[in-house]
Amino acid sequence: MxxxxxxxxxxxxxxxxxxxxxxxxxxxxxxxxxxxxxxxxxxxxxxxxxxxxxxxxxxxxxxxxxxxxxxxxxxxxxxxxxxxxxxxxxxxxxxxxxxxxxxxxxxxxxxxxxxxxxxxxxxxxxxxxxxxxxxxxxxxxxxTNLPPDVFPNASGPLEPLLAGIVSTVLLNVLFFGFAYLFGDTAWTSARRQHQLEVQAEELRRSQAEAAQAAVMGERVRIARELHDVVAHHVSVMGVQAAATRRVLDRDPGKARTMLAAVEQSARTAVDELRRMLNLLRVGGPGVDERPGGAGVDRVADLVANARDAGLDASFGVYGEPVPLPESLSQAAYRIIQEAITNTLKHAGATKLDVRIRYHAAELEIDVADDGRGAPRPAGVGLGLIGMRERVTAHDGTLTTDARPTGGFRVRARFPLVRVTA
Structure with a gap:
């Protein structure tokens, strides 16, 4: 630099x-x-x-x-x-x-x-x-005033007077030349020292900015993970608790079943929070970055929780499943989790359809419901922001829009990167 x-x-x-x-x-x-x-x-x-x-x-x-x-x-x-x-x-x-x-x-x-x-x-x-x-x-x-015998012992090849003049001139050239040169050298050295100090300050500033950016990135990641883990399970628990309250007097057996589902959702939320906090506490290379082991292999559990919350939920996997990178598998899981959470909280839906499609060069995630189809404004809330960040991080595309037949759809497409199982 x-x-x-x-x-x-x-x-x-x-x-x-x-x-x-x-x-x-x-x-x-x-x-x-x-x-x-x-x-x-x-x-x-x-x-x-x-x-x-x-x-x-x-x-x-x-x-x-x-x-x-x-x-x-x-x-x-x-x-x-x-x-x-x-x-x-x-x-x-x-x-x-x-x-x-x-x-x-x-x-x-x-x-x-x-x-x-x-x-x-x-x-x-x-x-x-x-x-x-x-x-x-x-x-x-x-x-002009020198006597003739001023140099009685001169024996060199040059005239004594000429030799004296040349000697004096050379001495003064060296005298003033070194004074001039060393002065400029000292100024240049001071200038370079200043340049090094400026560069060192810029380096310290850039390192501080990079550290601050890393801290902010980590805060965003923690906020996103907390939102994904807590919001989903709390939303499911809220829906299940409301349904239990409605059927408590009419069907105690069903109410007990739904309370068991609430209990299980709470345990799952606490378990995922504990694992994620352990991950944040340990950190460092080589640590599994999937809190709670969340990946596409656990999407069926999300759909089951939505079914327990009262939705008519279906889940399908199309194409031949292939091993996915952990980060991609986690991103797909979190997007489905957030879409189901939004359906439970905002859509007023009765049906939910979750599909994972393995294409030749693309992984597609499709979550659709039959709700009101009127999502919050784009960019509002951590959920949609988190979806976009996850998709962008994997060079994918995200589409969120109302369905022509009613309801709302979240569709994410990722370039399919195959890994060895």
Whole structure:
């Protein structure tokens, strides 16, 4: 994954980095003053007679102390140190070692910390050009005043003056080149670090979203399973209890039979709930995802429960049954279960016909009744939503509509995937 960071601007230094810069600036200034004292003590003045001691201290401090602000105002600090460095050299200030390092650090800081990359490039190029221009002018001026015997021990193949100029130019090219290159490298490294942090944050966000989606999917699955298990059996129990109440005084024997059916439905509901909760508690790969072992082999029990609830229910299997994947078998069972539940709760039907057809490349589920044929609006309720989700998950089609002869029909078709028994 690549994140485009062209408009990125490097943030300024942290408070801790600012405190560090102040300490570094003071330490470098102290080191430069110490070196200035040592140079004056040795009396080796390479540039010529130096100015007075106060002026030497001034130029040394001007070339080093601004480093305390190098990451907050890199371009300004680089310009100030460059001007002070040239002025100090022109005035023959003897301290060169530490002030040269300060100039290097200032040019480097512009490349590493300047937020405006165009300004950073222009400032560095301008400083380098000005330095080489001043070097050229000072070289011309100094060579005109050289005595004839200034190089008495020269023995190389090049003219002494030419060799000195080439050496000075090469040294300055390396000096400023490395300062420029390392500054850009530091800025690029910071930019890539920012890019990695952005990518890591996006990865964490996508993982959190995926985890949330998985949790929501699991909640939907639990809600669907609870609806399928509880709604069906409770609906059957409600219908059976109502029928028992009507015949209790007239036919006690039949009432006892119907109460036994209510009891059995309750036990079945509790058993399926227990098995499903155990499944949710255990989870993990390899666990049977059919709560209660629900599959097409148990559709006859659903029809028997509907018959016990007072419906004239029939069940037929057409074609040659073949072993089905567990998920497909469960989906078919749940769709039939939900269709029977809707018939008991909403249709006011007296007849129910359940058919399973095994075609050459398709499994068809057909549940029809003779009720009112006026279902709830499409998409309302968990039952119809659950049906559509199960069918869609298996690349099937679902049709729910009123029958021309009266009643309502639920028909689902699944691509038939055969598995080894």
């Amino acid at each position: 690549t994140v485009e960071l062209t408009p990125w601007r490097r943030p300024g230094p942290s408070p801790e980095q600012r405190r560090t810069d102040v300490l570094v600036g003071v330490a470098v200034t102290a080191g430069a003053l110490l070196n200035l004292t040592l140079v004056n003590s040795t009396g080796l003045f390479a540039l010529g007679p130096p100015p007075g001691w106060p002026e030497q201290v001034f130029w040394t401090v001007a070339c080093t102390l601004p480093l305390a602000l190098r990451r907050r105002f890199p371009a300004t600090v680089a310009i100030v140190i460059s001007v002070a460095f040239v002025a100090a050299q022109q005035r023959h200030s003897p301290e060169q070692m530490v002030t040269s390092a300060a100039l290097y650090a200032a040019v480097y800081a512009v490349g590493a910390w300047s937020a405006d990359r165009v300004l950073a490039r222009r400032v560095r190029i301008g400083i380098i050009a000005a330095m080489f221009g001043w070097l050229a002018i000072s070289s011309v001026v100094s060579t």
